[in-house]
Amino acid sequence: MAFMEPFRIKMVAHLADITKEERVEALHRRHYNPLQLSDQEINFDLWTDSGAAAMSHQQWAAMLQAHEGSINPDSFDKFEDTIRSITGFPYVFPVHQGRAAEHLLFSMYSKPGLAIFSNTMYSTGKTLANVLGASQKDLPCKRVRGEFFNGNIDCERLEQELSESDIAIVVLTVTSNHQAGQPVSMANIRRTSEICRRYRIPLFMDGCRFEENAYFIKIREKSYGDMSARAIALEMCSYFDGMYLSAKKDAMCSIGGCFATKLLDLREKFDEMVETFEGRRRYGGMAARDLDAVAIGLTEGIEDRYLKYRIESLSTFGDILKKAGVPIVEPVGSAIYINAARCLPHIPTEQYPAWALHCALYIEGGIRCNYLDDALKFDDSNERENPQPHHFLRICLPRRAYTLSHMLHIGEVFEKLLAKRERISGIRIVQRCIGMSKMLLEPVNASLIDIN
Structure with missing residues (x-):
């Protein structure tokens, strides 16, 4: 059927x-x-x-009721609470779209010799790394016919690269655009996290489609079949130091994004950077109506x-x-x-x-x-x-x-x-x-x- x-x-x-x-x-x-x-x-x-979804009547209704022009919009509270509950990250920052968070994050870690490793990085990340003078290297797994998780990073190559790098960060893109939109398994996420912790390297998620990735884990990774996608997403995020996302994908919105982290030092840096480049801390370049639409879209998208x-x-x-x-x-x-x-x-x-x-x-x-x-x-x-x-x-x-x-x-x-x-x-x-x-x-x- x-x-x-x-x-x-x-x-x-x-x-x-x-x-x-x-x-x-x-x-x-x-x-x-x-x-x-x-x-x-x-x-x-x-x-x-991206930005092409049909929004729900709940999203449109919330947008019409949002109060614009406030220095302290209530819409941010819903936005923050939603992202905290789905991802588990305590510190949440709105940005006008995903590449803005990517820019701020990479800029904070930018030093001579910085290496950025990924399963496959989106084109904006590659360009940004080049502009900042960082080296960027993709380490995709070898594609196997019939394999359910061909978006994985090659952990053996990653470990070798990190052993030879002085300054590095790792970004997992889920799902992986340049690996034919394939998902990343929980086992691969967990192992990547273990490697990064061993080398004391920060691990971040490009989570534009993390909710879809969670459902792929539910239906393709045997031990997760009885879990909800929401619970799986929460476990996925627990292995990362932070994530950035464009709300134009899983959140089913026309614009918007966020960065979220559990690292206190990053929170303090982001406070300053968002104010400088995106707008005030509680709206970050987004209209209040879009904050509401993102919060509802992420909630509908994880069902x-x-x-x-x-x-x-x-x-x-x-x-x-x-x-x-x-x-x-x-x-x-x-x-x-x-x-x-x-x-x-x-x-x-x-x-x-x-x-x-x-x-x-x-x-x-x-x-x-x-x-x-x-x-x-x-x-x-x-x-x-x-x-x-x-x-x-x-x-x-x-x-x-x-x-x-x-x-x-x-x-x-x-x-x-x-x-x-x-x-x-x-x-x-x-x-x-x-x-x-x-x-x-x-x-x-x-x-x-x-x-x-």
Whole structure:
């Protein structure tokens, strides 16, 4: 039996009413870069799940009742109490989004020779480490086909690195974006914590999807099957010195974030840093209404009933795409990763098969997703027997925004495209820019795809 959405729809946003011919013209006008298309030209916007969730009526009601402009907003008390109860961290700081907390944290530890180790760090962390003059190194576990926790950090390599480092911090990203959205096991978290404590190295969590990770532990790590996701999340956090998160993911909000810690010395430093860079201690760059929305979103997001729907919807979406013949990374984690090089084997690597597939998906179904080149830190299955370049598309599923019928329709779009895959042209870059959204491209052939 397919999953059932544990909610009813109270407000709707209409999908774009744009023909295939109009999409061809729009894509040509935007230089074959779907990331430049306007929202009104998109039917299914699957490029990110960040800030794209449908908020609940409780969240909207709380936002309308919040008192703005206060130096001491009551909304902070709810925000603080919620995060304390879910994570166990006593010291909580609001920030305008996750990367702000990341910036403040890394700045505090920044010294000549600082090394930052991670299973895989998000791109903002890598850039920030470089700006601060720190070295950043990812230590992903070796991907094992069928393994449930391919987001783990390689503990053997971590121990070796820490034994050779004078100044270091460790950040575990859960779930791990650049390991195909795969979760991190409690056993790996616990062992990482033990190693860090032995070397007296601080351990932090990038917890943007820590609630989803908790549910993955519940259903994939045998000894946790009878525990609630909330209890699992509390245990996860107990192994860390602190965490930062963007509220645009698990908290199902448009903006916001936080840093939380149990280290008193960090609390004192954050007090000063937040006041300097984010705003006053009790709102940290956030509106009071957003503090309320985050508190309610995190509470709704840690409920087992919701998480069961969330994880099963991702898994079901993956099954729909597999049935359509789409090669995806398995098991499905917090997003769906598609090997575009295997979808379009006739397109050589230098003609960007993932870009070509992305453009074809937009023409055929008005779908926007996210292009990835070789950024994924894992080896795909059967690589030794059948080596393939890693050109991936990532499909994110915004929380509570799309229904099962939408997923079935998207599966049909893929099936239709793959039936005529030989007619999809490769892509060449006309103008390279910093940031993929600014790049200008064109099809190698006269047209990207025969639209009939």
